[in-house]
Amino acid sequence: MQKTLNIAIVGLGVIGGSFAYGLKQQSDYPVHIMGIDHDAATLKRALDAGAIDEGEIVNNLILKKADIVLLTLYPSGVVDFVETHREEFKEGAILTDTTGIKGDIVDEVLPILPKGVDFIFGHPMAGKESKGFAFADADSFKDANYLLTPVESNKEENLDFITDLLKSLSFKRVRRVEPQIHDEMIAYVSQLCHVIAVSLINSDKTGRDTADFIGDSYRELTRIAKINGELWSELFLYNKDELLGAMDNFEQQFQRMRTTIENEDESGLISLFEESTARRIDLEKSDSKLSNER
Numbered sequence: 001m002q003k004t005l006n007i008a009i010v011g012l013g014v015i016g017g018s019f020a021y022g023l024k025q026q027s028d029y030p031v032h033i034m035g036i037d038h039d040a041a042t043l044k045r046a047l048d049a050g051a052i053d054e055g056e057i058v059n060n061l062i063l064k065k066a067d068i069v070l071l072t073l074y075p076s077g078v079v080d081f082v083e084t085h086r087e088e089f090k091e092g093a094i095l096t097d098t099t100g101i102k103g104d105i106v107d108e109v110l111p112i113l114p115k116g117v118d119f120i121f122g123h124p125m126a127g128k129e130s131k132g133f134a135f136a137d138a139d140s141f142k143d144a145n146y147l148l149t150p151v152e153s154n155k156e157e158n159l160d161f162i163t164d165l166l167k168s169l170s171f172k173r174v175r176r177v178e179p180q181i182h183d184e185m186i187a188y189v190s191q192l193c194h195v196i197a198v199s200l201i202n203s204d205k206t207g208r209d210t211a212d213f214i215g216d217s218y219r220e221l222t223r224i225a226k227i228n229g230e231l232w233s234e235l236f237l238y239n240k241d242e243l244l245g246a247m248d249n250f251e252q253q254f255q256r257m258r259t260t261i262e263n264e265d266e267s268g269l270i271s272l273f274e275e276s277t278a279r280r281i282d283l284e285k286s287d288s289k290l291s292n293e294r
Helices: 014-025 040-048 075-085 103-112 156-167 179-202 216-221 229-238 240-262 266-293
Strands: 005-010 031-036 054-056 068-071 094-097 118-120 122-125 145-148 173-176
Touching (some): 014 031, 040 054, 075 103, 094 122, 145 156, 156 173, 229 240, 240 266
Parallel strands (some): 068 094
């Protein structure tokens, strides 16, 4: 008979709550889900919904029982939690996180990690504009990508185990990547997109009836401008250098477009459109191929 996994989720917001729901609904592993959240109302809501089996506002017994500890906290919160509770983790426990940046977090966590605990750094490429447990959903991770950023101290069997557990939650791909490469790519595929969305919607002139004119293009481009300011400020500043580099590259392309328009260079515009179309088609092919190889 397969051993029941004791899994502690620290932070029952939209991501932590979605993990709780997903872990309860998957059928590959028997689980006992425990939650730690500073808000008593959130814990009660999660218990009443059946997303967790037990909960604590501050750790008392949960960490001593947890085979896996999932930290769904802000970047600075991950470091603080490990440092504050370093003597409370179960021997042999696997710790993992969901933060959107890795380089500095890895450098800060590893020196304070207790012996006998394996921290596997991770990042689900999924999320919602709304925050809080009320918006958690087991289907949030369906067909999403997940990135693991292994470090030298990680045990291969633990990496394989976490990969299988993530696949049980319907993640489409689980890829291993170096922390620095992760941060460089996330600056481009995620953080820059939020910069553009915020800049676009903030560039609107006040007093206009914008809502009467929008279509899918504007609606889709600005969807992520509804943003958790506290979280994304941390993400941007932790990844400052990589994000500024991505913004520089974008600014160069924006300037290319602006120049062709200013010069009424129709052939230049068409060339830019053809380049973007070809790149998008290649991206779609790659994404489809990887999905089929899953």
